[in-house]
Amino acid sequence: MATDPQGGGGADDGERAFLAAYDPRDFPAIAVTVDIVALTLRAGVLHILLVERGGPPFQGAWALPGGFVRAGRESLDEAAARELAEETGLAAGQLARVHLEQLGSYGDPGRDPRMPVVTVAYLAFAPDLPEARGGGDARAAAWVPVGALALDEPDAARPRPPQQGPGRGIDGGDSAPRTPADRAPGQGAAEALLPLAFDHARIVADGLDRARAKIEYTPLATAFLGAEFTIVELRGVYESIWGSPLHAGNFHRKVLSVPGFVEPTGATAARGGTRGGPRARLYRAGDARLLHPALLRPEESAR
Numbered sequence: 506m507a508t509d510p511q512g513g514g515g516a517d518d519g520e521r522a523f524l525a526a527y528d529p530r531d532f533p534a535i536a537v538t539v540d541i542v543a544l545t546l547r548a549g550v551l552h553i554l555l556v557e558r559g560g561p562p563f564q565g566a567w568a569l570p571g572g573f574v575r576a577g578r579e580s581l582d583e584a585a586a587r588e589l590a591e592e593t594g595l596a597a598g599q600l601a602r603v604h605l606e607q608l609g610s611y612g613d614p615g616r617d618p619r620m621p622v623v624t625v626a627y628l629a630f631a632p633d634l635p636e637a638r639g640g641g642d643a644r645a646a647a648w649v650p651v652g653a654l655a656l657d658e659p660d661a662a663r664p665r666p667p668q669q670g671p672g673r674g675i676d677g678g679d680s681a682p683r684t685p686a687d688r689a690p691g692q693g694a695a696e697a698l699l700p701l702a703f704d705h706a707r708i709v710a711d712g713l714d715r716a717r718a719k720i721e722y723t724p725l726a727t728a729f730l731g732a733e734f735t736i737v738e739l740r741g742v743y744e745s746i747w748g749s750p751l752h753a754g755n756f757h758r759k760v761l762s763v764p765g766f767v768e769p770t771g772a773t774a775a776r777g778g779t780r781g782g783p784r785a786r787l788y789r790a791g792d793a794r795l796l797h798p799a800l801l802r803p804e805e806s807a808r
Contacts, residue, residue, distance in 0.1 A: 533621065534620065534621070535620070535621045535622070535623060536573060536617075536620060536621070536622045536623070537573070537574045537576070537581075537622070537623050537624070537625065538571055538572060538573050538574060538622055538623075538624040538625075539571050539572065539574060539581060539584045539585045539588060539624065539625050539626070539627060540568075540569040540570070540571035540624050540625075540626045540627070540705065540708060541554070541569060541570050541571055541585055541588060541589050541592075541626070541627045541628075541629055542569060542608060542626060542627065542628050542629065542708060542709055542712030542713075543570065543589060543592075543593070543629040543630065543634070544628070544629070544630040544651075544712070544716060544729075545630060545631060545632065545633070545634040545648065545729065546632070546729050546741070546742065546745055547648055549741055549745060550650050550652075550745060551650070551651045551652075551745040551746055552648040552649060552650055552651065553648070553649055553650075553651050553654070553709065554569075554570055554592060554593065554634075554637055554646065554647075554648055554649075555567045555568065555569065555570070555637075555646065555647055555648075555649050555701075556568055556569070556570050556592060556637075556643035556644075556645070556646045557643060557644040557645040557646070557647075558643065558644065558702060559643055559644035562617070562618050562619060562702075563702035563703065565644070566700070566701070566702040567649070567699055567700075567701055567702065568701055568702040568703060568705050569626075569701070569705045569708060569709070570588055570589065570591075570592040570643070570646070571585075571588050571624065572584070572588050581607070581625050582605070585605060585625075585627040585629075586600055586605065589603065589605070589627075589629055592637060592638065592643070592646050593634055593635055593637060593638070594635050594636075594638055595634070595635065602631055602632075603629050603630070603631040603634075604628075604629065604630055604631060604725060604728040605627055605628070605629045606627065606628050606629075607625060607626070607627055607628075608626040608627055608628045608708070608711060608712055608715055609625075609626055609708075609711060610623060610624065610625050610626070611623070611624050611626060611704060611707070611708060612624075613704065616703055616704045617703060624708075626708045626711070626712070628712045628715055628716065630716070630725075630728055630729055631728060631729070632728070632729055632730050632731050633731065634648075636648075649699065651709075651713065653698060653699050654698060654699050654701065654706070654709060655697070655698035655699060655700045655701070655706060656698075656706050656709055656710045656713075713746075716746055717746055717747055717802065720742070720743060720746060720747075720800070721796070721799050721800055721801055721802060722795055722796050722799040722800075723794065723795060723796060724765075724766055724767075724790055724791065724793055724794075724796060726739060726742045726743060726746070727739065727742075727767070727790040729742045730742065732789060733770055733772070733787045733788070733789055734787065734788060734789075735774055735785040735786065735787060735788070736756070736757050736760060736761075736767075736785070736786075736788065737753075737785060739760065739767070739788070740753065740756045740757075743756070743800070747802050747803070749802070749803050751803070756800075759798075759800055760800070762798075763793065763796050763797065763798065763800070764791075764793060764797070765791040765792050765793030766790075766791050766793050766796055767788040767789065767790060767791050768788060768789055768790075768791045769786055769787070769788055770786075770787045770788060770789055771787075772786075772787045773785060773786055773787060774786075774787060
């Protein structure tokens with residue numbers, strides 16, 4: 506055991522004495538929360554999970570799902586998984602298919618009118634997430650089109666027009682136009698975009714920027730799809746997140762030229778496109794962790 510060089514008690518004794526005299530009330534109180542930017546595709550349109558706050562502050566406003574960390578009882582990752590499960594109804598086993606990563610931390614003074622609060626934001630996405638349900642103190646929960654939010658975002662954040670649906674390429678599959686649900690809960694199509702509580706508009710914007718960038722150089726676009734998918738469906742993910750139509754043939758060639766991005770299953774889709782023709786080949790995610798060469802965004806959607 507280490508000893509005091511002056512001949513006193515051991516270092517452990519000094520540690521115990523320090524902790525016994527330590528008063529955390531000497532420092533300003535601060536709380537830690539987690540907020541989740543949960544994204545999924547619904548009818549080919551990028552949606553985000555929002556909750557309607559049931560009490561003050563910002564009672565009745567829409568916000569990201571989240572809550573206070575149970576200090577001393579759970580980690581940040583555990584708190585984020587718990588909050589996501591409460592709002593989506595996902596069981597513990599189902600959470601394994603959700604990509605969940607830390608997005609950033611936010612602690613501007615006054616971001617929460619109750620007290621100083623630092624939030625650690627998470628980015629989550631997965632295919633076919635269930636209908637939202639209000640958990641905890643939320644009055645309601647809903648999947649909302651990203652394009653319905655007031656984010657001070659460029660046009661790249663808006664849902665793509667129906668004629669830019671992913672099935673209009675050469676790969677077969679469903680070529681029917683897709684109609685985005687372009688209004689927020691309780692809004693008409695011509696009403697103003699939906700504002701968010703706290704600083705959640707900034708957090709969502711950061712989450713969208715992260716998602717757009719990561720699918721350029723990682724295979725995480727496949728996390729929005731099932732275990733098997735067509736190149737058409739994969740292109741639909743990129744078009745929805747980037748907010749820009751892509752050339753079907755060029756996209757097909759680029760995807761298949763990236764080692765380990767996708768691999769064929771040997772099977773084909775259950776049916777061909779509405780215009781006939783051969784059924785599209787099915788693929789699964791490969792073992793690549795980084796895409797080389799990267800799939801770069803079109804310049805107009807990167808601005």
